[in-house]
Amino acid sequence: MALTPYMAPDSMTQTVPTQLPAEWRDFFALTKPRVMSLVIFTGLCGLLAAPGSIHPVLGFTAILCIALGAGGAAALNQWWEADIDAGMKRTAARPLPSGRMNRTDARDFGVLISAASVMIMGLGVNWLAAAILALSIFYYAVIYTVWLKPRTPQNIVIGGGAGAFPPLIGWVAVTGEISLMPVLLFLIIFMWTPPHFWALALFVKTDYANVGIPMMPVVRGEASTRRQILAYAVLLVPIAAAPWLIGGTSYVYGVASLALTLAFLALSVPVAFRQTGVNDTMKPEKRLFAFSIIYLFALFAALVADRVLANQGWIA
Numbered sequence: 001m002a003l004t005p006y007m008a009p010d011s012m013t014q015t016v017p018t019q020l021p022a023e024w025r026d027f028f029a030l031t032k033p034r035v036m037s038l039v040i041f042t043g044l045c046g047l048l049a050a051p052g053s054i055h056p057v058l059g060f061t062a063i064l065c066i067a068l069g070a071g072g073a074a075a076l077n078q079w080w081e082a083d084i085d086a087g088m089k090r091t092a093a094r095p096l097p098s099g100r101m102n103r104t105d106a107r108d109f110g111v112l113i114s115a116a117s118v119m120i121m122g123l124g125v126n127w128l129a130a131a132i133l134a135l136s137i138f139y140y141a142v143i144y145t146v147w148l149k150p151r152t153p154q155n156i157v158i159g160g161g162a163g164a165f166p167p168l169i170g171w172v173a174v175t176g177e178i179s180l181m182p183v184l185l186f187l188i189i190f191m192w193t194p195p196h197f198w199a200l201a202l203f204v205k206t207d208y209a210n211v212g213i214p215m216m217p218v219v220r221g222e223a224s225t226r227r228q229i230l231a232y233a234v235l236l237v238p239i240a241a242a243p244w245l246i247g248g249t250s251y252v253y254g255v256a257s258l259a260l261t262l263a264f265l266a267l268s269v270p271v272a273f274r275q276t277g278v279n280d281t282m283k284p285e286k287r288l289f290a291f292s293i294i295y296l297f298a299l300f301a302a303l304v305a306d307r308v309l310a311n312q313g314w315i316a
């Protein structure tokens with residue numbers, strides 16, 4: 001597959017509407033809009049794939065709350081990490097390390113939109129969805145950012161849980177209860193996160209090493225990270241197919257999940273068995289990282305397509 005190798009631009013300096021006043025642009029950038037677009041998309045797919053129905057206004061409210069909560073957590077992450085971000089090429093131009101924004105403003109903005117997201121979700125949608133949203137904000141802003149990230153190379157394995165909640169939140173917004181299907185959606189993102197992030201960490205390794213963040217390639221070395229990427233990609237094959245295997249979807253999702261995850265696995269293999277020299281361009285790693293994003297968009301889109309076809313009575 002011909003993919004343009006991913007160059008790891010910082011999402012904060014990209015896709016921020018240039019017509020906004022400068023300060024607004026910085027607040028918008030603080031929500032990590034590009035990363036959060038996939039978070040919001042998986043939340044929306046969880047909502048659309050759930051059985052039952054939700055009034056469109058409430059459905060829109062639920063997605064808005066996931067967006068606000070994720071953006072708020074991202075702002076708190078950058079408030080806490082302003083000094084670390086200043087030391088990395090990829091993140092030095094963010095609003096705080098560049099000095100364009102005051103730290104207290106970033107903190108207050110993060111707290112305000114996080115709290116608003118949970119309150120609106122609880123009052124407008126349901127309190128179980130609000131509780132899981134609150135947990136995911138706390139998970140990203142505190143458990144991952146403050147506790148795990150500076151301490152252990154397993155930071156993103158355990159911390160990856162934070163980013164896996166949105167489809168569960170979307171689902172619970174509709175059903176008001178947790179069942180096996182949304183737990184499987186959680187597990188898919190949980191298993192996807194290590195290869196997604198470590199593929200990138202392999203080519204921005206020196207950045208993390210310079211600021212003392214114990215990411216896997218820095219602490220355990222490249223060879224071990226590469227083997228672990230492959231292990232998670234292998235585990236992802238049955239886990240991504242599980243919604244079909246338990247009868248929660250038709251063969252349409254089943255076939256799509258197998259095709260996509262086997263492609264993901266195929267791109268992980270060259271990454272797993274490579275040794276690189278100093279001037280390596282890291283093409284296989286960049287390709288895997290780029291595909292990881294396409295993969296998750298496509299997998300969740302396939303889930304929704306499957307459910308729409310089933311609701312129309314076109315497939316069983």
Ligand code: HEM
Nearest residue numbers: 009010011034035038039042156159160163164193197293
């Ligand atoms: C602990 C878990 C994760 C870590 C440490 C992580 C880290 C990163 C990093 C460092 C980047 C590079 C670009 C940037 O600086 O923004 C990135 C890009 C990206 N991540 Fe993740 N990620 C994680 C989980 C997730 C999750 C759960 C999603 C969505 C479901 C996601 C979606 C994306 C997307 C869409 C991009 C591309 C952004 C762009 O095009 O600039 N990530 N991730």
Ligand SMILES: CC(C)=CCC/C(C)=C/CC/C(C)=C/COP(=O)(O)OP(=O)(O)O
Nearest residue numbers: 032035039069070073077136137140162163
């Ligand atoms: C609903 C809700 C709260 C969702 C949270 C979604 C979530 C946890 C996404 C994680 C993705 C992310 C921006 C990781 C960046 O890691 P980093 O912050 O270590 O990256 P950096 O080095 O770019 O700062």
